[in-house]
Amino acid sequence: MRISTSNGLIFCAIFVSLLLTGCAGHDMHAMHKQMLQTPTATTGSIRMFHTPDVTLINQERMPVKLTEVLSDERPVLLQFVYATCTTICPVLSAGFSSLQEKLSEEAVETRFISITIDPEHDNPEILKRYLAKYDAQPGWDFLTGSKKDIDQVMRAFDSYVSNKMSHKPLTFIKVPGESKWLRLNGLMGTQELYNEFRRIHPK
Amino acid sequence: MNLNDLLQRLQLVLLYSLLLVCALTGTAIANAATSPTIGGMLPEEALSAGERMYREGILPSGKPMLAFVQGDIPVKGSMFSCESCHLRSGLGSAEGTRIVFPVNAAKLYIPLRHGADIPITPTRDNLSAAFKPGEIRPAYSDESLAQAIWSGQSPTGEMLDETMPRYMLDEAEMAIMVYYLKHLSATFSPGVTDSEIHLATVITEGVPEAKREAVLKTLTAYLKVKNSQNRPQTKRAKRGPWYRQQRFTSYRHLILSVWELTGPAETWQQQLEDFYAADPVFALIGGLSSGKWEPIHNFCEANRLPNIFPLTEQPVVNDQDWYTLYFSKGPFQEGEAAAKFLRGTGIKSTAEKVVQLYQDNPASKRLAAGFSETWKNLGQPEPINLLINADVPLDKAYLQTLTDRYPGASYLVWLDASNFGFINQLAAAEQTGKLIASVPLLGEQVYRLAESARSKAYFTHPERLSENRKLRETVVKKWLQVHKVPIIDMDIQSKVYFIGWMLSGGLKMLSNEYYQDYFLDSLDMMNDEYFSITNYPRVSFGQGQRYAVKGCYIVQLDQSIPPKLVPKSNWVIQ
Numbered sequence: 001m002r003i004s005t006s007n008g009l010i011f012c013a014i015f016v017s018l019l020l021t022g023c024a025g026h027d028m029h030a031m032h033k034q035m036l037q038t039p040t041a042t043t044g045s046i047r048m049f050h051t052p053d054v055t056l057i058n059q060e061r062m063p064v065k066l067t068e069v070l071s072d073e074r075p076v077l078l079q080f081v082y083a084t085c086t087t088i089c090p091v092l093s094a095g096f097s098s099l100q101e102k103l104s105e106e107a108v109e110t111r112f113i114s115i116t117i118d119p120e121h122d123n124p125e126i127l128k129r130y131l132a133k134y135d136a137q138p139g140w141d142f143l144t145g146s147k148k149d150i151d152q153v154m155r156a157f158d159s160y161v162s163n164k165m166s167h168k169p170l171t172f173i174k175v176p177g178e179s180k181w182l183r184l185n186g187l188m189g190t191q192e193l194y195n196e197f198r199r200i201h202p203k
Numbered sequence: 204m205n206l207n208d209l210l211q212r213l214q215l216v217l218l219y220s221l222l223l224v225c226a227l228t229g230t231a232i233a234n235a236a237t238s239p240t241i242g243g244m245l246p247e248e249a250l251s252a253g254e255r256m257y258r259e260g261i262l263p264s265g266k267p268m269l270a271f272v273q274g275d276i277p278v279k280g281s282m283f284s285c286e287s288c289h290l291r292s293g294l295g296s297a298e299g300t301r302i303v304f305p306v307n308a309a310k311l312y313i314p315l316r317h318g319a320d321i322p323i324t325p326t327r328d329n330l331s332a333a334f335k336p337g338e339i340r341p342a343y344s345d346e347s348l349a350q351a352i353w354s355g356q357s358p359t360g361e362m363l364d365e366t367m368p369r370y371m372l373d374e375a376e377m378a379i380m381v382y383y384l385k386h387l388s389a390t391f392s393p394g395v396t397d398s399e400i401h402l403a404t405v406i407t408e409g410v411p412e413a414k415r416e417a418v419l420k421t422l423t424a425y426l427k428v429k430n431s432q433n434r435p436q437t438k439r440a441k442r443g444p445w446y447r448q449q450r451f452t453s454y455r456h457l458i459l460s461v462w463e464l465t466g467p468a469e470t471w472q473q474q475l476e477d478f479y480a481a482d483p484v485f486a487l488i489g490g491l492s493s494g495k496w497e498p499i500h501n502f503c504e505a506n507r508l509p510n511i512f513p514l515t516e517q518p519v520v521n522d523q524d525w526y527t528l529y530f531s532k533g534p535f536q537e538g539e540a541a542a543k544f545l546r547g548t549g550i551k552s553t554a555e556k557v558v559q560l561y562q563d564n565p566a567s568k569r570l571a572a573g574f575s576e577t578w579k580n581l582g583q584p585e586p587i588n589l590l591i592n593a594d595v596p597l598d599k600a601y602l603q604t605l606t607d608r609y610p611g612a613s614y615l616v617w618l619d620a621s622n623f624g625f626i627n628q629l630a631a632a633e634q635t636g637k638l639i640a641s642v643p644l645l646g647e648q649v650y651r652l653a654e655s656a657r658s659k660a661y662f663t664h665p666e667r668l669s670e671n672r673k674l675r676e677t678v679v680k681k682w683l684q685v686h687k688v689p690i691i692d693m694d695i696q697s698k699v700y701f702i703g704w705m706l707s708g709g710l711k712m713l714s715n716e717y718y719q720d721y722f723l724d725s726l727d728m729m730n731d732e733y734f735s736i737t738n739y740p741r742v743s744f745g746q747g748q749r750y751a752v753k754g755c756y757i758v759q760l761d762q763s764i765p766p767k768l769v770p771k772s773n774w775v776i777q
Contacts, residue, residue, distance in 0.1 A: 057777055061581070061777075082745070083745075084727075084745035084746040084747055084748055085298065085745075085746075086287060086288050086290065086296040086298050086303065086728075086746055087287075087288045087296060087298040087299075087301045087303055087366065088298050088299055088301055090278075090282065090283035090287050090288070091272055091273060091276070091366055093282070094272060094276045094277075094278045094282055094283070095273065095276050097276075097282070098275075098276045098277060118743070118745060119775070119777070120741070120743055120753040120754065120774075120775045121743065121745055121748055121753060123777060124777065125580060133281055133282050134282055135282075144777060145777065146773050146775070146777070147773075147775065148773075162730075163730045163731070164731075164745075165297070165298055165299070165728055165730070166299055167298075167299050168299050168300070169299065169301075187273055187365075187366055188273060189273040189274040189275045189276055189365070190273075190275045190276050191274075191275055192273075192274075
């Protein structure tokens with residue numbers, strides 16, 4: 001078979017990428033090792049997100065207009081989770097539970113919103129049981145909706161993943177009067193999340 | 204959770220932890236593991252109590268386990284448990300960038316290495332350090348395992364990621380926990396040898412021969428393809444790079460047995476036990492029943508034997524059982540969709556009556572049960588349920604009685620095709636509100652619905668709409684042709700094609716960890732499927748989700764000639 005110059009370049013590229021793939025196998029294990037040793041650092045950024053005009057439903061089957069609930073006069077914290085998630089969502093939700101308790105002790109009225117990324121499984125009854133497990137108090141809603149609407153919301157918040165198992169541990173915080181969100185990527189302890197909250201919403 | 208209680212408990216646990224570290228001989232835990240009692244319990248009781256701790260996060264006292272995660276988030280076992288992240292098998296999971304390491308006995312008590320944990324020959328001594336297999340941690344002992352669960356300290360002396368909770372267990376509770384982990388996925392499950400995986404499919408008596416052939420010929424063809432070694436796995440295992448050996452050594456020849464059940468359903472359990480004793484299998488694949496599936500479901504549950512995607516119209520519907528993964532809840536799911544749809548159209552007051560007509564057969568009764576249960580969960584009053592026995596004449600007089608007695612009522616009409624004339628008349632009657640019937644029960648009859656009835660009549664349609672399934676059906680047909688399988692029943696054969704697809708994916712995910720629980724854990728972690736499934740728009744998975752198909756359309760006939768079924772709802776109705 002005659003190989004043209006361009007084909008040759010392609011073969012070279014494939015060869016190099018195959019080599020890299022081999023290295024990736026090694027890198028993957030190095031990552032595992034590193035994860036055993038060091039906690040993943042949280043990264044944060046201030047971002048503008050345009051909330052899509054969709055109506056979701058909460059754990060009580062009440063319709064919730066997302067633009068309204070996210071422009072609440074109270075500070076808003078938002079997370080994307082799902083009920084049968086392993087690892088990330090249980091820790092995110094436990095963090096919400098703990099922070100809600102801490103802020104309620106300080107009498108800070110705050111709106112907690114969890115949005116499912118598995119809307120076809122997570123119906124309102126499942127959401128209600130999930131919130132009860134995490135001792136959610138009034139002010140914390142868990143929303144579901146059509147897959148199309150949920151995908152739209154995830155895209156709007158730069159959180160879209162085609163496979164729910166690939167999602168990131170994201171928390172979004174917005175304070176009254178601000179249009180921008182603090183976007184946090186990482187699993188955090190209560191105090192760390194509280195500090196981030198207080199950074200944009202001081203006492 | 205009371206913070207003071209937590210702190211007191213934490214102090215207590217730290218004290219225990221300190222005592223344990225001081226007593227480096229490790230007598231407490233080691234003795235617990237070797238003495239007749241474990242944490243004050245007999246071995247069998249300790250296993251059961253440990254399983255409850257691991258799966259449900261509940262202590263032997265009945266109280267939830269307590270822990271701290273991410274340093275300072277207090278968590279109760281009722282929020283999440285060991286199983287939530289390490290999965291039922293203990294083999295761990297991967298979620299986003301988070302890798303959860305295995306905690307099963309076979310992995311904990313050997314060193315954790317990157318790359319293969321099988322002997323490497325040659326030893327690759329001449330490679331640079333980055334390419335050599337290496338040790339991440341030494342093997343756990345009972346003492347170091349307890350220490351890791353208490354304080355997060357790994358046997359290397361380094362701290363585990365803070366996402367691993369630090370559990371506040373007393374000494375007896377820890378002994379039980381460690382004892383359970385020492386028995387969790389300790390040895391491979393039945394049905395796996397060094398070279399073979401034994402599987403079975405269950406076919407019950409009374410199944411039409413054509414359907415039986417459709418299942419067996421397609422499944423056999425799929426296994427033949429899998430066994431053909433079109434990617435020479437055994438050769439690769441010998442010659443491949445060391446870091447892939449673990450994956451390639453997972454290759455096994457698949458052997459399929461057919462377990463044919465005969466006689467009354469009450470005798471099936473014994474028959475299944477006899478089959479399983481004579482031919483221990485790793486999993487039941489597919490299966491076909493003309494009636495009940497419950498005896499097979501219960502057998503799998505009792506023996507912790509996975510069964511993926513049996514073809515049955517009578518799946519067991521509950522949210523506790525674990526070992527059978529169904530396509531859907533069947534007719535029950537259609538009833539659920541009808542209730543949610545009707546509720547969404549604004550039917551909610553007690554003044555607007557809802558009447559449900561059903562017959563004394565499993566499909567009709569399951570449709571009615573699905574509707575009633577969901578309708579009740581939606582906060583609605585019990586519908587008027589009318590059982591239509593053979594002695595109830597579905598004639599004009601009965602129609603008049605119904606419309607007189609329940610003027611303006613909406614109807615759920617779970618009647619079969621032989622009663623289509625009555626359904627037509629009821630839908631067309633002026634006093635009738637909305638009417639919902641079932642496409643699977645009525646079949647092609649639905650296209651004969653009178654034009655005057657089309658605006659009020661809806662149907663449950665639990666599959667992909669026909670115009671959207673042609674492309675996928677073509678793919679399956681081509682596959683059948685290539686593999687010389689006669690086209691017998693496309694509905695069944697496209698489902699079996701999908702089962703083969705999932706079997707391949709599930710076995711690949713297993714790598715060479717042949718534990719029955721991990722097979723289901725692996726399927727739970729699969730991506731949503733859109734393209735490999737002909738019969739449904741989408742199937743999806745998740746930890747413990749046992750009905751992969753989540754939706755059911757509500758459709759109506761449009762005014763085109765010939766009329767078409769058009770969706771009036773999303774695939775999944777909330």
